[in-house]
Amino acid sequence: MTDIITEKKLIGKLRELRQIKPNKDWVLLTKSQILGQEEKYRSPISIISVLRVFFAKPGYAGLVIIFILVSLFGTFTLAQNSLPGQLLYPIKKISEKTQAVFVSEIDKPKTSLELASKRLEELTKVAETNRVQNLAPAINEFQASVSEAAKNLSKIDATSSDPAVVKRFVDQAKKIGEKVEEVKSLGVVIGEEGLEKLEKASSKLELELLVLSLENMISDLENRTLTEKQEKILSQMKELLEEEKYSEVLELFLVNQ
């Protein structure tokens, strides 16, 4: 700013302070809270009047039930699109928790990874639309879901599971990791603890898958008729496998194929 400010310039700068505006989400929420309060006071009367109709004219009962069901369905559908920190979000969480009760132990890793992806989508949406108020709850929800997914992944034993399914889990966990980097590039700060656990669990599974496929490969070679040279290579491969030098086992196999 120049040393001596003119009156005209000062007025112009003062007008620039009009850029100070409240958050749009907050404006809408506050309005609905203020004007919605009266609705809350009136609601018992409305229920009584509905019940009165229900008892006085049983013929309306069907209509009332349909109305209630449609309202519930509408609320439920709206809740599915809600974001963390929003009014209907708890309904979405309750519905997810209810569904989770019926998920078997085997399907838990799949469900928890899907939920983590869902939470990440919500967080991305919050970050992209600059809903500052929803950011902290969205980050917390995502971190909780990632920790849960990591916990479920760490319980998997790759040797006794379907390798194709385990591979899908590993890929899904990797995708989450990649997407998190994109969200971080929007300026969102996400705690590393849960993500590190997820990465550790997924890397462990990936390694187990590799070992499993190498063991299968060796066992397959053992059942074949091999030349003296090939026998030697096979024995080298076994030694390297014992020493946990997995990439070298693979390299040896590929070079001499």
Add this chain to the structure above:
Amino acid sequence: MADLRKAFSKIYDQYVEKIYRFIFLKVNSQEVAQDLTSETFLRTWKKFSEGKGNPIENPQAFLYQTARNLVIDYYREKGKTQTVSVELTPIIDPGENLEKKAMLRSDLETIKVALAKLKENYQNIIIWHYLDDLPISEVAKLLGRTEETTRVLLHRALNSLRKKINQSASGTA
């Protein structure tokens, strides 16, 4: 009641930004500004809905007066002065997006700091006339003064603000 709600909804839409800004410039905190703004509108809505057929005559004056009282109560309760934390507070509402943040420069910060150092009456008159675009006649009503006195006050307020900014620019503030 539905008509009242509709009418109040219009008032809310018309004044929410102004009242928020009016409070924000005095309290220098998004959270406090949000709390006091919603309390301002909640009190106004109660008064408005109680009035039924004869609601508040001048909603604008009522809103500003309620906001002023709430700000005074806030500082009284907290035992703070209005200028204590202003230098530490970013000029923009943190709820605004990053592009807007980038648009606001340090000279606006200087003006905001200087504005917060003015007497309450001077702050109000400047905000109402230059930021909210209220004509002198409206400002005079809000202040309970004549138009002539209001013009003089506005002139003094602006001079005082300019003095504070120039002092700050020359490092003597």
